[in-house]
Amino acid sequence: MNLLSPSIVPRTQISSYVNFLVPLIAIILTLLTGSLIFSLLGFNPIHSLYTFFISPISSLYGFSELLVKATPLALIAIGLSYCFKNNIYNIGAEGQLIMGAIFGGGVAIYFYNVEGFWLLPLMLLAGVIGGSLWALIPALLKTKFNTNEILTSLMLVYVATFILDYLVVGPWKDPSGFSYPKSRPFNESARMPELFDGLRVHFGLIITLFLVFISWFIFSKTIFGFQLKVSGLSIKAARFAGFNQNKLIISAFIICGGFAGLAGLGEVSGPIGLLYRDISPNYGFTAIIVAFLGRLHPVGIIFSSLIIALTYLGAEDAQVFLQIPSAVGFIFQGLVLFYLLGAELLVNYKIQFGKIS
Amino acid sequence: MNELILDIQNISKSFPSVKANNKVTFGVQKNTVHAILGENGAGKSTFVKILYGLIKQDEGKIIYKNNELKISSPSEARKVGIGMIFQHFSLFESLTVRENLMLGIDEYVSYKKLEIKIENLIQKYKLALDLDAPVISLSSGQKQKVEIVRVLLQNPKILVMDEPTSVLSPQEVKNLFITLNALVKNETTILYITHKLEEVITICNSVTIMRDGKVIETSSIGSNTSKTLATKMLGRNLEQITKDFSAVKDSVNFEVNNLSCKFNDPFFTDLNNISLKVHKGEILGIAGVAGNGQSELMEILSGENLYIESGKIIFNKKRIEKLNPQQRRNLSISFVPEDRLGHSAVPELSLVENTLLSRFYNNKFTKNGLIQKKFLDDHTESIINLFNVKCLDTNSNASSLSGGNLQKYVIGREILSKPELLIISHPTWGIDAGAENFIRQSLIKLSKLGTSIIVISQDLDELIQISHKLSIIYNGTLSKSFNTDSIDIEKVGMLMGGGK
Numbered sequence: 001m002n003l004l005s006p007s008i009v010p011r012t013q014i015s016s017y018v019n020f021l022v023p024l025i026a027i028i029l030t031l032l033t034g035s036l037i038f039s040l041l042g043f044n045p046i047h048s049l050y051t052f053f054i055s056p057i058s059s060l061y062g063f064s065e066l067l068v069k070a071t072p073l074a075l076i077a078i079g080l081s082y083c084f085k086n087n088i089y090n091i092g093a094e095g096q097l098i099m100g101a102i103f104g105g106g107v108a109i110y111f112y113n114v115e116g117f118w119l120l121p122l123m124l125l126a127g128v129i130g131g132s133l134w135a136l137i138p139a140l141l142k143t144k145f146n147t148n149e150i151l152t153s154l155m156l157v158y159v160a161t162f163i164l165d166y167l168v169v170g171p172w173k174d175p176s177g178f179s180y181p182k183s184r185p186f187n188e189s190a191r192m193p194e195l196f197d198g199l200r201v202h203f204g205l206i207i208t209l210f211l212v213f214i215s216w217f218i219f220s221k222t223i224f225g226f227q228l229k230v231s232g233l234s235i236k237a238a239r240f241a242g243f244n245q246n247k248l249i250i251s252a253f254i255i256c257g258g259f260a261g262l263a264g265l266g267e268v269s270g271p272i273g274l275l276y277r278d279i280s281p282n283y284g285f286t287a288i289i290v291a292f293l294g295r296l297h298p299v300g301i302i303f304s305s306l307i308i309a310l311t312y313l314g315a316e317d318a319q320v321f322l323q324i325p326s327a328v329g330f331i332f333q334g335l336v337l338f339y340l341l342g343a344e345l346l347v348n349y350k351i352q353f354g355k356i357s
Numbered sequence: 358m359n360e361l362i363l364d365i366q367n368i369s370k371s372f373p374s375v376k377a378n379n380k381v382t383f384g385v386q387k388n389t390v391h392a393i394l395g396e397n398g399a400g401k402s403t404f405v406k407i408l409y410g411l412i413k414q415d416e417g418k419i420i421y422k423n424n425e426l427k428i429s430s431p432s433e434a435r436k437v438g439i440g441m442i443f444q445h446f447s448l449f450e451s452l453t454v455r456e457n458l459m460l461g462i463d464e465y466v467s468y469k470k471l472e473i474k475i476e477n478l479i480q481k482y483k484l485a486l487d488l489d490a491p492v493i494s495l496s497s498g499q500k501q502k503v504e505i506v507r508v509l510l511q512n513p514k515i516l517v518m519d520e521p522t523s524v525l526s527p528q529e530v531k532n533l534f535i536t537l538n539a540l541v542k543n544e545t546t547i548l549y550i551t552h553k554l555e556e557v558i559t560i561c562n563s564v565t566i567m568r569d570g571k572v573i574e575t576s577s578i579g580s581n582t583s584k585t586l587a588t589k590m591l592g593r594n595l596e597q598i599t600k601d602f603s604a605v606k607d608s609v610n611f612e613v614n615n616l617s618c619k620f621n622d623p624f625f626t627d628l629n630n631i632s633l634k635v636h637k638g639e640i641l642g643i644a645g646v647a648g649n650g651q652s653e654l655m656e657i658l659s660g661e662n663l664y665i666e667s668g669k670i671i672f673n674k675k676r677i678e679k680l681n682p683q684q685r686r687n688l689s690i691s692f693v694p695e696d697r698l699g700h701s702a703v704p705e706l707s708l709v710e711n712t713l714l715s716r717f718y719n720n721k722f723t724k725n726g727l728i729q730k731k732f733l734d735d736h737t738e739s740i741i742n743l744f745n746v747k748c749l750d751t752n753s754n755a756s757s758l759s760g761g762n763l764q765k766y767v768i769g770r771e772i773l774s775k776p777e778l779l780i781i782s783h784p785t786w787g788i789d790a791g792a793e794n795f796i797r798q799s800l801i802k803l804s805k806l807g808t809s810i811i812v813i814s815q816d817l818d819e820l821i822q823i824s825h826k827l828s829i830i831y832n833g834t835l836s837k838s839f840n841t842d843s844i845d846i847e848k849v850g851m852l853m854g855g856g857k
Contacts, residue, residue: 223723226713233706234699239661240692241714242683 008349018347023293023300026339027307033335043322051321052314052328062313064199068271069312071201072097072263072280074305075208076287078215079259081296082252085219086228090253092138092153093260094284095160096131100261101268102164103130105183105275108190108268109172115189123190123265124207131261132254134160139253143246149253157284168276182276192270204266211259216298228252260284281312289337308333361420362387362515362546363408368417370403376570377403380417383565383575385515390537390547392557394590395567396789397760401550404567405517408548409441410434422514432463440513442504444520448492450624454503455488461507471510478509482539493623497646498529505536516540517548522556524815526646527850534560552790554583554590566590591790598797598822602842604805605825606637611778611809616668616678618657626650628657631668631835633828635778635809640800641838642824643813646853650833651813652695655782658811659692660685672778689718691776693768695783695813697760701767704756708748708766711755712737717774736773744769745795761792768796772803779803782813797823817849831855 034052035045056062076093083090104127111119137156141147169181177184192202219225231238231248238245267279290308294300315329363385370378378400385391395401406412408419410428419426421437428434431441448457458475459468466474479486484502492500501521508516522530537547537560549561557564558578565575566589573589588594616631628650635641645651656662658670660682670678677685682692692715694700702711712733716722721732737751746766748758755763764784771779784800785793801823804810813830814820820827826838829852836852839845 221728222726223713223728224726226710226728230703230706230714233703236694236696236700237703237714240659240682240694240700241716242660242681242686244681 006351008345009352019295019297019300022343022347023295023304023340025343026293026336029339029343030332030335033339034332037328037331038324041324043324048318048322048324052318052332053310055321056310056313056317061199064196064201065313066306066309067201067205069309070305071204071208072267072283073287073290073308074212074301075204075263075266076260076284077290077294077301077305078208078212078298079256079263080287080291081215081219081294081298081301082228082255084291084296085232086248086252087232088142088249088252089150090135090138090153090256091150091288092135092155092157092284093256093287094280094282095153095157096134096257096260097264097267097280097284098157098160098164099134099257099264100127100131101264101275101279102160102167103127103261104265105186105268106172108186109183109275111190112184112187115187117189119189120192120269123269124262127261127265128258129261131257131259131264133257134261135253135257136250139250143249164275164279165277172275174274180276183274185274186269190269191273192266200271202266202270204263204270207262207266211262212298212302219298224251260287286333289333289340293336293340308336311336360387361385362422363548364420365404366418366420368404368407368414368419370407370412370414378407378414379570381567381570381572382417383572385546385548386563387546388541388544389562390541390549390560392549392551392561392564393567394551394554394557394564394586396552396590396791397787398789399567399590400570401567402519403570405441405519405548405550408434409439409517435463435511435513438512438514439517440508440511440515441517442501442508442519442521444523446497446500446504448500448503450493451491453489453491454486454495457492457503458488458507458510462510474510475506478506481543482509482536484536496529497524497648498526498532501525501529501533502536509540513545515546515548517550519550520552521549522551522553524647526853527817527846528854529646530556552590554586557586558583568592587790596794596798598794598801600640600801600823600825601805602825604807605639606807608637609634610637610673611635611811612669612671613658614669614671616657616670617666618653618662618664619666620653626653626833628653628833631833633811633835633838635811637809638804638807639826640804640810640812640824642820642827642841643811643830643835644817644820644827644849644853645813645815645830647815649830651782651815651830653833654830654835655692655694655780655813658780659694661694683716686716686774687718689775689777691715691717691771691774691779693771693779693781693784695786697763697767698756702755702763705754707752707754708741708746708758709733709737709751711766712740712770715770715774717771717776720774740766740769740773743773744799759789761788764788765792765795768799772799776808778809778811780811780813783816784812784814785816785819786814793819817846817853821846829853 031049035049038045038048057066080090080093104123107123107126134156138149138152141152142149168183172183174182174184192204195201195203227243227248230241231243231245268275272279286308290301290304293304311329311332315326318324318328319326361384365381365383368378368381381404393401407414410430410433428437459471484506486502521533525533540547551557561578563577566573568590613631613633616628618628620627626649633641657665660680663679665678669676672688672690698704713722721729723729734751740746741748741751744765747762768784784796800810812820812824821841821844824841827841827844828838829836829849831852832855
């Protein structure tokens with residue numbers, strides 16, 4: 001009877017190429033499942049996958065769009081990895097993104113009739129501050145009252161959404177906008193410069209790459225990065241070493257919030273150019289998948305942000321050319337995360353039938 | 358009497374990196390206490406796990422009561438009459454003794470019958486137990502009694518005990534031996550797994566000595582002494598340990614005055630009015646049975662727990678009770694907590710990274726927040742060389758080292774920081790005799806250089822061997838200190854058990 005009861009036992013030896021293997025397996029399985037879903041819906045799976053994953057980036061404009069989408073994803077994901085490395089589950093990057101957009105966008109709206117080279121830097125600063133302040137709330141709740149940060153950070157997303165809603169239908173409504181729930185368009189010096197004429201990829205990409213590099217440096221070369229890593233692996237060892245847990249929690253939240261806020265500001269001052277209700281297609285949540293798919297490593301996050309950005313583009317193309325609802329994009333994101341967690345488990349553990357040894 | 362209950366024939370078992378059992382062959386006579394003696398890693402546990410159905414041997418067979426033993430799980434082992442008591446108790450702390458006993462039963466029996474059976478066992482073996490007491494309120498000795506009754510409920514013919522005395526006070530050990538003798542009289546065979554030589558001489562009838570997965574010898578105790586057993590167990594002679602009382606200076610450099618902590622938590626032991634003094638170059642031992650406040654005291658002394666109700670901690674005339682571990686390290690105090698994996702070292706990190714966990718006074722490991730890889734590598738290299746740490750290289754993960762080697766690394770890391778005060782908890786817990794000897798020698802050497810050392814340990818022999826003074830902790834209260842050259846073991850045993 002024991003023969004049929006499976007048990008999960010840890011593997012004794014884990015190969016070092018696992019770091020590449022796990023995301024790869026997850027992506028392959030996602031594609032296989034995806035083609036199964038397409039054929040069940042009555043579409044040619046090869047053609048559908050082509051429409052979904054290849055055709056969106058077969059033009060220069062398409063590739064630029066990929067970078068436009070990957071920029072906020074990578075920026076938020078790298079911020080999240082400060083938290084996740086330390087086992088802090090900040091789920092509220094979406095709210096921090098919105099707050100960054102509100103603070104930075106607010107500056108642009110306040111100076112709507114003033115041009116100047118100083119405006120954009122001021123907005124960037126305001127965006128960072130907005131996101132950081134919003135992230136500081138769950139950080140302080142956690143350090144002072146030991147509140148679960150998953151709940152508080154998530155709930156604050158909805159608060160941020162409603163604040164944005166209120167602003168764009170209330171005080172910040174565009175006076176000449178025919179009552180549409182949106183703000184005035186930002187003026188020219190409040191916009192992120194585009195990197196190439198005619199393509200939407202903007203200066204935010206350069207900022208993101210710079211911050212990814214800085215984060216790699218912090219994670220691998222500084223005592224702060226080491227402290228984050230040790231606290232994530234073993235709280236007791238971190239206490240033995242004398243690392244200040246509260247300081248680490250607060251710093252990780254502030255950095256993460258700052259990055260998310262910057263990503264939000266990048267969206268409203270880049271491709272969008274004004275404030276309105278739906279400034280983010282859940283970038284803050286999707287970035288969680290990006291962070292884990294990239295295994296919390298800066299280089300991994302660059303790749304995973306490109307892959308996940310592709311699911312956004314693919315979903316749009318699938319809707320236009322195949323009349324498949326764009327929600328398919330979210331299905332793919334969900335599948336990637338699902339298989340990622342599954343592959344991770346199977347790499348570290350094996351399933352055994354019968355006896356436990 | 359000469360009938361074999363177990364006849365073990367050529368049992369072999371390999372793991373990816375090691376041959377844990379290599380043609381293990383010996384016999385166990387019915388109704389005796391049979392010891393399996395060996396260092397950690399000698400293959401004792403592997404053999405016991407095979408016998409208990411936890412793992413399967415690669416080859417060989419076990420003849421049990423004249424039939425080949427074929428079991429594939431512990432519950433089958435229990436069914437045929439093999440019971441096991443592990444070193445770490447598996448009891449539900451928040452349930453009562455009675456509930457714990459009821460939960461351990463494999464078959465269906467009525468509550469009433471079981472109750473009678475429990476009462477009978479307790480009477481028969483004089484295992485004084487309060488059935489309604491919650492397990493958390495029991496001492497280790499009493500918890501072990503619960504484990505014994507739980508196993509006896511299944512009428513075992515063979516009772517396997519893995520290091521049963523490791524958490525007991527000397528008095529409790531005596532009581533255990535009385536119980537074991539009674540069990541043998543009532544037709545139970547006991548397989549006694551240990552690395553403590555004295556116990557083998559005292560309680561066992563015969564002994565199987567294992568080393569490197571092989572059986573070295575099986576014989577009756579007869580004329581064996583602990584010295585002859587040690588030589589066979591280790592395959593070599595150990596260096597004699599001698600301490601030097603003349604090295605202790607007159608000046609006190611560490612003092613704790615009337616320290617009290619109340620945790621208001623049944624899982625923690627409150628500390629009451631603890632005072633101690635350590636002179637320069639002195640080793641102070643703190644003895645006691647596990648769970649009497651040792652880990653709480655260790656956390657307070659290291660600064661991992663800064664919650665002190667009242668009292669002072671003074672180091673070199675400076676109050677330090679509010680300083681965190683890193684700040685205390687900056688004053689040249691070093692610590693080695695009990696747990697190697699996940700406390701004094703992080704298993705998933707390399708040795709180099711683990712060196713960075715403990716940044717001692719005047720280290721050059723970081724500069725302006727940046728990690729100085731070169732200094733860190735060199736320092737790790739010297740720890741490995743000076744303390745004989747067997748590992749692949751400085752980038753090996755801590756988890757890849759054996760217990761003894763990791764402990765040598767951790768202690769080496771702290772000793773190389775040249776501390777003025779070293780506070781160390783259970784320095785030789787769960788490691789082989791070679792590493793144990795090496796670590797004790799290193800501590801004595803360090804004290805001769807003028808370092809004050811506090812050793813918290815459950816191993817009374819160890820403390821008497823290395824420390825100049827000894828205090829006993831019981832229920833969060835620390836006794837006055839005794840000189841170890843004129844100590845009365847009976848008295849120490851009494852204090853460990855809560856006597857006056």
